[in-house]
Amino acid sequence: xxxxxxxMLRTTFGQDAELYDRCxxxxxxxxxxxLATLAGxxxxxxxxxxxxxxxxxxxxxxxxxxxxxxxxxxxxxAAVAGRNLAPFPKVTVVAAAFEDWQSPDGTFDxxxxxxxxxxxxxxxxxxxxxxxLRPGGTLGIVSTHHIAGGTDAFFADAxxxxxxxxxxxxxxxxxxxxxxxxxxxxxxxxxxRFGPITFRRYEWQQAYTAPEYRNxxxxxxGHRAMAPQxxxxxxxxxxxxxxxxxxxxxxxxxxxxxAIAHQTAP
Ligand SMILES: C[S@@+](CC[C@H](N)C(=O)[O-])C[C@H]1O[C@@H](n2cnc3c(N)ncnc32)[C@H](O)[C@@H]1O
Numbered sequence: 315x316x317x318x319x320x321x322m323l324r325t326t327f328g329q330d331a332e333l334y335d336r337c338x339x340x341x342x343x344x345x346x347x348x349l350a351t352l353a354g355x356x357x358x359x360x361x362x363x364x365x366x367x368x369x370x371x372x373x374x375x376x377x378x379x380x381x382x383x384x385x386x387x388x389x390x391x392a393a394v395a396g397r398n399l400a401p402f403p404k405v406t407v408v409a410a411a412f413e414d415w416q417s418p419d420g421t422f423d424x425x426x427x428x429x430x431x432x433x434x435x436x437x438x439x440x441x442x443x444x445x446x447l448r449p450g451g452t453l454g455i456v457s458t459h460h461i462a463g464g465t466d467a468f469f470a471d472a473x474x475x476x477x478x479x480x481x482x483x484x485x486x487x488x489x490x491x492x493x494x495x496x497x498x499x500x501x502x503x504x505x506x507r508f509g510p511i512t513f514r515r516y517e518w519q520q521a522y523t524a525p526e527y528r529n530x531x532x533x534x535x536g537h538r539a540m541a542p543q544x545x546x547x548x549x550x551x552x553x554x555x556x557x558x559x560x561x562x563x564x565x566x567x568x569x570x571x572x573a574i575a576h577q578t579a580p
Contacts, residue, residue, distance in 0.1 A: 317435075324433040326538040327367065328388030335368035335394050337529040341428065341456065341570050342516040346374040349426070352512060352574050353452035355380050359423040362446060364412045365430020368394040371456060375426065376402040383422075387411045387433075413438050419445045428456040436501075444507035447577040453508060454574045455498065462489040463567025464519050468560050475551035479544045482536065498573050508575035516570045521563050524553040530566075
């Protein structure tokens with residue numbers, strides 16, 4: 315993705331922060347149990363979360379008792395996160411771009427980012443995260459992957475809707491169950507600021523009616539950025555499939571992946 319494309323798409327989430335809050339799913343509880351163990355999260359830890367959205371991962375981290383600075387580029391997303399996290403006095407929500415945000419080096423025991431690290435400037439994100447960590451602190455990157463599974467035949471049929479209405483869709487695209495960790499591992503390694511990487515993955519499913527599925531898609535930047543007429547035609551095509559071919563409900567397969575490593579000295 316070009317820098318300009320990333321800049322444009324990453325600002326789409328705050329266009330409807332309330333919808334994002336209602337319709338974007340959170341993460342499997344086991345992820346936070348593993349984070350607690352692998353990053354040593356607990357009441358004495360200082361955590362920075364980058365791209366907190368409306369608090370999908372912040373809330374379970376706050377429930378571990380950590381002190382959290384939760385940051386989001388979008389003031390609208392940060393405002394909803396602030397509301398959701400109000401019961402946790404050890405959580406501070408900041409509306410800022412990570413790239414511009416200033417904090418003393420070595421401040422945090424853990425830096426986390428859930429489905430947001432890929433939106434940060436690739437020339438800055440690893441080194442700045444490493445600098446913000448205390449020696450031996452932990453960087454945890456959570457990513458979301460749309461994989462084969464669930465109502466497989468629906469997703470194959472849906473590809474025809476995308477090819478018809480979404481010019482950004484690569485022809486013949488199919489979901490797979492491949493676990494592509496090489497690029498993420500390479501970024502940790504290139505930075506030369508982290509020790510060995512541990513990967514964990516969590517697979518889960520969610521059922522959606524047609525209106526629920528449209529709402530989910532409206533939390534994705536690519537769908538938000540489509541031309542309104544093309545998006546409306548795409549959604550009509552997908553809704554027709556769900557309601558008239560698949561009995562009104564489809565199941566989507568998600569993979570959540572955690573990549574975690576400890577900071578080493580420069
Ligand atoms: C896909 S959402 C993920 C939100 C939430 N963490 C979740 O798990 O659902 C990506 C979030 O990253 C934020 N974001 C994008 N670029 C950012 C940046 N440079 N600094 C801080 N936040 C950023 C967006 O505003 C958006 O809320």
